[in-house]
Structures are given as C-alpha cells and as structure tokens.
Amino acid sequence: MSNVRVCVDVVGGDEKPQVVLDGIEAALAADPDIEVLAAGPAEIVNPFAASHARVEALEAPDVIAMDDDPIRAVMTKRKSSIVLSCRAIKKGNADAFFSAGSTGAMTAAATAYVTPFRYQAEGKKQPVRPCLTNALPNRAGGLTVLCDMGANPDVEVDDMVRFAQMGCAYARVVLGIEHPRVGLLANGTEDEKGSNFTKACFPAMKAAVPGFVGNCEGTDITSGNFDVVVADGMSGNIALKATEGAAKFLLQELKGVFMSSLGTKIAALLIKKQMREIKAKLSGDAKGGAILLGLRGVVLIGHGATSVEAVKNGTLAAAEAVRAGLVENVANSMDGIVL
Amino acid sequence: MSNVRVCVDVVGGDEKPQVVLDGIEAALAADPDIEVLAAGPAEIVNPFAASHARVEALEAPDVIAMDDDPIRAVMTKRKSSIVLSCRAIKKGNADAFFSAGSTGAMTAAATAYVTPFRYQAEGKKQPVRPCLTNALPNRAGGLTVLCDMGANPDVEVDDMVRFAQMGCAYARVVLGIEHPRVGLLANGTEDEKGSNFTKACFPAMKAAVPGFVGNCEGTDITSGNFDVVVADGMSGNIALKATEGAAKFLLQELKGVFMSSLGTKIAALLIKKQMREIKAKLSGDAKGGAILLGLRGVVLIGHGATSVEAVKNGTLAAAEAVRAGLVENVANSMDGIVL
Numbered sequence: 120m121s122n123v124r125v126c127v128d129v130v131g132g133d134e135k136p137q138v139v140l141d142g143i144e145a146a147l148a149a150d151p152d153i154e155v156l157a158a159g160p161a162e163i164v165n166p167f168a169a170s171h172a173r174v175e176a177l178e179a180p181d182v183i184a185m186d187d188d189p190i191r192a193v194m195t196k197r198k199s200s201i202v203l204s205c206r207a208i209k210k211g212n213a214d215a216f217f218s219a220g221s222t223g224a225m226t227a228a229a230t231a232y233v234t235p236f237r238y239q240a241e242g243k244k245q246p247v248r249p250c251l252t253n254a255l256p257n258r259a260g261g262l263t264v265l266c267d268m269g270a271n272p273d274v275e276v277d278d279m280v281r282f283a284q285m286g287c288a289y290a291r292v293v294l295g296i297e298h299p300r301v302g303l304l305a306n307g308t309e310d311e312k313g314s315n316f317t318k319a320c321f322p323a324m325k326a327a328v329p330g331f332v333g334n335c336e337g338t339d340i341t342s343g344n345f346d347v348v349v350a351d352g353m354s355g356n357i358a359l360k361a362t363e364g365a366a367k368f369l370l371q372e373l374k375g376v377f378m379s380s381l382g383t384k385i386a387a388l389l390i391k392k393q394m395r396e397i398k399a400k401l402s403g404d405a406k407g408g409a410i411l412l413g414l415r416g417v418v419l420i421g422h423g424a425t426s427v428e429a430v431k432n433g434t435l436a437a438a439e440a441v442r443a444g445l446v447e448n449v450a451n452s453m454d455g456i457v458l
Numbered sequence: 459m460s461n462v463r464v465c466v467d468v469v470g471g472d473e474k475p476q477v478v479l480d481g482i483e484a485a486l487a488a489d490p491d492i493e494v495l496a497a498g499p500a501e502i503v504n505p506f507a508a509s510h511a512r513v514e515a516l517e518a519p520d521v522i523a524m525d526d527d528p529i530r531a532v533m534t535k536r537k538s539s540i541v542l543s544c545r546a547i548k549k550g551n552a553d554a555f556f557s558a559g560s561t562g563a564m565t566a567a568a569t570a571y572v573t574p575f576r577y578q579a580e581g582k583k584q585p586v587r588p589c590l591t592n593a594l595p596n597r598a599g600g601l602t603v604l605c606d607m608g609a610n611p612d613v614e615v616d617d618m619v620r621f622a623q624m625g626c627a628y629a630r631v632v633l634g635i636e637h638p639r640v641g642l643l644a645n646g647t648e649d650e651k652g653s654n655f656t657k658a659c660f661p662a663m664k665a666a667v668p669g670f671v672g673n674c675e676g677t678d679i680t681s682g683n684f685d686v687v688v689a690d691g692m693s694g695n696i697a698l699k700a701t702e703g704a705a706k707f708l709l710q711e712l713k714g715v716f717m718s719s720l721g722t723k724i725a726a727l728l729i730k731k732q733m734r735e736i737k738a739k740l741s742g743d744a745k746g747g748a749i750l751l752g753l754r755g756v757v758l759i760g761h762g763a764t765s766v767e768a769v770k771n772g773t774l775a776a777a778e779a780v781r782a783g784l785v786e787n788v789a790n791s792m793d794g795i796v797l
Binding site for chain 2: 256257258269272273304305306307312313314315317336337338339340341342350351352353354356357358359360361362363364365366367368369370371372373376377379382383385386387389390393394397400
C-alpha cells in the first residue's frame with residue numbers, strides 16, 4: 120500500500136512552530152509509511168522539507184490566528200495554512216489534514232473546501248451538516264464519543280439522526296466498538312425526559328440508529344454507560360466545556376491541597392507523574408483531537424495548547440483514519456448519501 | 459424577632475431517617491432561633507417531637523420514593539411528607555421547607571402547593587416558571603449561581619430574563635454579591651455565538667438585566683468569571699451533570715493513582731482530609747442545596763445522597779433565606795409581578 124500523506128499545519132495552535140516541527144519529526148519516526156505535507160510560511164516549511172526525506176512543503180504566507188473571526192478569516196486569508204491545506208485535500212495532494220489551529224476556522228474552511236457529503240431530500244441534493252466529534256475518557260476505562268461538540272448550534276431532527284449514525288461509524292472504525300450503545304443527551308435518562316426537540320429526536324433515532332438505548336444525561340459523558348452521546352452542537356459544546364471546567368477546578372483545588380504543608384508537598388512529589396498522565400487523558404487528545412465527520416476527507420483538530428506529543432498523535436491518528444477508511448464508513452453509515 | 463419555623467422532610471433522600479433526625483438536632487443546636495416541623499411517618503416524627511423542645515410533628519403516612527414518577531406521585535400520594543410540607547408553607551404553618559427528596563417531586567409539589575408568583579401579560583395573570591437554582595464553587599474561590607438547573611426544559615425569552623433577575627436576587631441576598639456579573643450560557647463567549655434561541659435572549663437580557671455581561675460557556679460554571687450563569691433547564695441541567703460527572707471521573711482516577719504503589723498510598727494518607735473537603739465542596743451543598751426561585755415560599759432541595767451535615771446546613775440555610783427575605787427580594791427583582 121502506498122504511503123498516507125498527511126498535511127500538517129505548522130502555525131496552528133498556541134505554541135511556536137518548532138513544537139509542531141518536532142511533532143512531525145516524531146510522527147515520521149513512529150510511522151515509516153506516512154509522508155507529511157508541511158503547511159506554513161516559506162521560511163519555516165522550505166528548510167524543514169529540504170532536510171527531511173518524507174516531507175514536502177506547502178507554502179502558506181497567511182496565518183489565521185486563534186482569535187480571528189473564523190468565517191471572515193477563511194474568506195480573506197486565502198493563502199493561509201488552514202485554507203491551502205483544506206484545498207490540498209480537495210485536489211488530492213493530501214489524504215488528511217491535522218491542525219491545532221482555531222476550531223471555528225478549521226470548520227469553516229473544511230466545510231467550504233473539503234466539502235460535506237450530500238443527501239437527496241425534497242428533490243435536491245443537500246449538504247450534510249459536519250459533526251465535530253471526539254472521544255473522551257470515561258470511568259469504565261474506555262472512551263465515549265461525543266458528537267456534535269459545537270459545529271452546529273441549531274439543528275433539525277434529521278441532522279441528529281445523522282450525527283448518531285456518524286458517531287457510530289467513528290466508534291466502530293476508530294475505537295473498534297462493534298455495537299456502540301448510543302444515548303441522546305437530555306436532562307435525565309427516563310424516556311419521558313427532554314426538551315420538545317429531543318422528544319422529537321427520540322423516535323427518529325430509535326427507528327434509524329441500531330444501537331440507540333434512549334436518553335442519557337450530562338454525567339454520561341464520562342460514566343462509561345454509553346459509547347456514543349449525541350447532542351446538538353449547543354448542548355454538546357456546553358457538556359464538553361463544563362467537563363473541561365470541572366477538571367480545571369479540581370486540579371487547581373488539588374494543587375492548593377498539595378502546597379498546604381510539608382507532608383502534602385511530599386505527597387505531590389510522589390504522585391507527580393500520574394497527575395501528568397491524568398491531565399493528558401483529560402486533554403481530549405486521546406485519539407489525536409476532534410474530527411469533523413461528514414466531510415469528504417479526514418480533518419483533525421487538536422487542542423490549541425498543543426505539544427510535540429499531541430502533534431505526533433494527531434498526525435498518526437489522521438493517517439490511521441485514512442487507512443481505516445473512516446470517510447467511506449461515515450458515508451455508508453447514513454441513508455441516502457449521493458456522491 | 460420570632461423564631462423561624464423550618465419544615466424538614468424526615469424521609470427525603472437515600473439515607474435512613476435517623477440521619478435526617480441527627481441533622482435536625484445539629485441544626486437546632488447551632489441556631490437557637492429556629493423551630494422545626496418534622497414531616498414523616500407518625501412512628502418516627504412523634505417520638506422525635508416529644509423528646510425535643512423546638513420540634514413539632516407533621517404526620518405524613520405516604521412516602522414519595524426517589525424513583526417515583528414525580529407528577530403522578532404528587533397527585534396520588536397526597537399524604538406524603540413532600541405534599542404535606544408544601545401545603546404547610548401555603549397554610550402558614552411553616553416558613554420554609556427542606557428535603558433531600560426527589561427533585562422532580564419537590565418541584566411538582568412546590569409548584570402546585572407553594573405556588574409561583576404571577577405576572578400580568580396579555581391581559582391576564584400568568585404563573586412565573588420556578589427556576590431551580592444553586593451555587594457551585596468556582597476557581598476564583600467564590601460561588602457561581604447556576605439557574606435554571608433543570609426545572610424547565612423548554613422556555614421562552616421572557617422566562618430567561620426572569621431567571622436572570624431571580625438569579626441576581628439570589629446572588630445578592632444569599633451570597634452577598636452586590637452587583638452580580640451575569641452570563642448567558644452559550645457555545646462561546648463572543649457576542650455572535652449561540653443558538654437562535656440564545657441569540658433572541660441576548661438583547662432582552664441586555665435590556666432588562668443590570669449586570670448582564672454577555673455570553674458565557676460551559677467552563678464558566680466554574681471559572682469564576684461570572685456570578686450568575688443563566689440557562690434554559692435543559693442546558694443548565696446538562697452543564698451541572700457534566701460538571702458532576704467530570705468530578706467523579708477525576709476523583710476515581712486519583713483513587714487509582716493513590717492505590718498504585720506504596721509511595722502513592724502514603725501520599726493518599728497525607729492528603730486524605732483535604733480530599734474529603736474538596737468532595738464536600740463539589741457536592742453542591744455549599745448553600746444547603748438547590749432552591750426553587752419564583753415561589754411564594756422557601757423550598758430547598760438537598761442532594762439525595764445526604765448526611766447529618768447536609769441536613770443541618772440545609773435546615774439552617776432555609777431559615778437564613780427566610781430571615782434575609784429571599785422570597786420578597788426575588789419578587790421585587792422581576793418586572794410586573796402581581797400578588
């Protein structure tokens with residue numbers, strides 16, 4: 120099989136480009152069957168490509184900053200690494216794209232240039248809403264898929280059914296869960312719980328999603344009772360960020376505890392390494408980052424607070440998603456997709 | 459000033475009645491100016507009242523279980539502690555009610571019997587939607603009010619404005635925050651973020667809520683950047699439970715870390731006391747429990763997993779809310795309330 124070619128954004132995220140370059144190097148060393156298209160300013164990517172056998176440069180003079188307005192940035196910074204990388208997938212110059220850059224800009228550029236699948240409805244082809252998806256660690260020692268995590272604040276019942284189907288494809292292909300248990304995020308697990316909207320989604324999901332269990336609640340993001348938690352982008356984003364916030368709160372409280380006396384300072388030293396591991400688990404980077412499902416290509420978005428390890432994992436995960444045929448599996452998971 | 463009379467549900471929560479009785483005793487000892495109306499089965503409350511000077515019994519033969527259907531239970535178990543306690547407030551036999559029982563049944567009974575305030579709209583008097591409110595600890599070392607936490611999954615823009623106004627009254631009266639900073643829970647802090655619904659709420663809250671800052675996100679439940687976070691009951695419930703779930707996940711991970719070697723077991727011993735304190739902080743019982751705002755009486759709902767300390771705090775907090783005039787302050791916070 121030929122090499123998988125992953126485009127990596129050298130200027131994505133909050134860290135210096137050198138962190139990303141080191142991450143790419145680590146990924147190349149870990150997987151001899153990948154090539155990297157390094158996207159970024161010429162003075163960074165050209166020397167890096169020249170000194171690495173399996174790297175090619177994609178010159179991108181513009182940089183989209185983390186706080187740029189996403190849609191405006193994608194429309195005006197046409198020669199940015201994010202826009203040119205998405206176009207590289209479209210043109211077949213890359214099989215996948217990984218960036219630790221702005222989620223909003225990545226979503227806008229990927230929707231515009233990698234383009235979503237279409238389905239036939241009301242006599243015409245309609246684009247599938249891309250679904251921002253990630254796997255978070257749960258208390259059962261596994262991972263739970265959360266989708267949508269924020270790409271679509273307003274959705275219809277049919278969108279929710281497709282999110283569930285795409286989330287299941289992700290659970291099967293990326294996590295290896297053959298029969299994912301699917302929950303609809305609501306304000307309680309009982310069938311009669313929910314808003315008018317989730318109550319309308321319930322029977323539709325029951326009819327069209329094989330592993331649909333019923334309603335789940337906020338605790339189920341991390342309970343391990345569900346493999347896939349389906350939500351509109353508003354609820355999913357709130358759940359995700361509330362989880363992140365609670366983790367930050369607890370780790371800060373623990374820091375306070377550890378600094379309170381000589382005895383606890385010793386305790387802190389004794390568990391320092393494990394605390395780092397828990398933090399890493401909670402970063403949401405277990406599978407390289409959040410992925411936009413429903414697109415005609417693999418687009419992976421890492422945490423802005425990136426690291427050499429995170430870039431390495433993101434690059435490898437992007438290649439793995441290509442090899443596993445994630446995009447085709449996602450397309451096949453939904454009814455009525457037209458190419 | 460005369461004593462404050464708090465009705466306490468002896469059979470509310472997952473623990474044995476003795477835990478509640480011990481909690482009442484502790485509250486009576488801590489505050490000489492309260493009386494307690496102990497609601498529950500005659501064989502429990504009568505001997506307790508007979509042996510305690512400031513306790514009277516409210517005989518309630520029916521018990522509403524934690525997993526009873528809330529509305530059906532309130533309609534059929536008319537002689538339950540929850541229903542009779544709410545009616546005791548209505549009749550003026552108690553100033554406040556505390557229970558660690560079912561949130562759903564408490565909400566249903568309190569709405570039916572304590573009754574919400576009314577406002578004038580479209581030529582008639584309409585009931586205010588009661589708003590389930592609590593204060594959660596934040597990273598700035600303070601407390602953040604979250605409202606609504608789940609009483610109303612479907613609401614209108616005007617309801618959200620009233621939730622904000624009631625949440626501010628709670629922040630002022632219970633937390634002593636003179637000028638609360640109010641956030642609208644959305645999928646990002648930027649003004650243009652949000653769903654169609656929150657986008658409609660934004661200008662209405664800006665016009666009618668003095669301390670309105672703008673949108674906030676899930677992390678802001680615990681960030682300390684906002685004093686009051688306003689959400690529909692669906693989003694608020696998801697945020698609350700995601701926070702609780704993340705805390706459970708982290709504490710479990712830590713337990714695993716502490717058990718992994720002799721060194722870490724020693725570390726666990728060294729910080730055991732502080733870990734208990736963090737857990738207590740996160741229980742959401744900092745101010746005695748969740749309160750239903752918008753009603754003509756103080757109704758406080760403790761965590762089902764209750765304790766002597768939690769019952770004591772809930773009883774004292776209920777009395778304190780009466781003394782501080784919380785109900786009147788909440789009524790005055792909203793426009794157009796008619797009595």
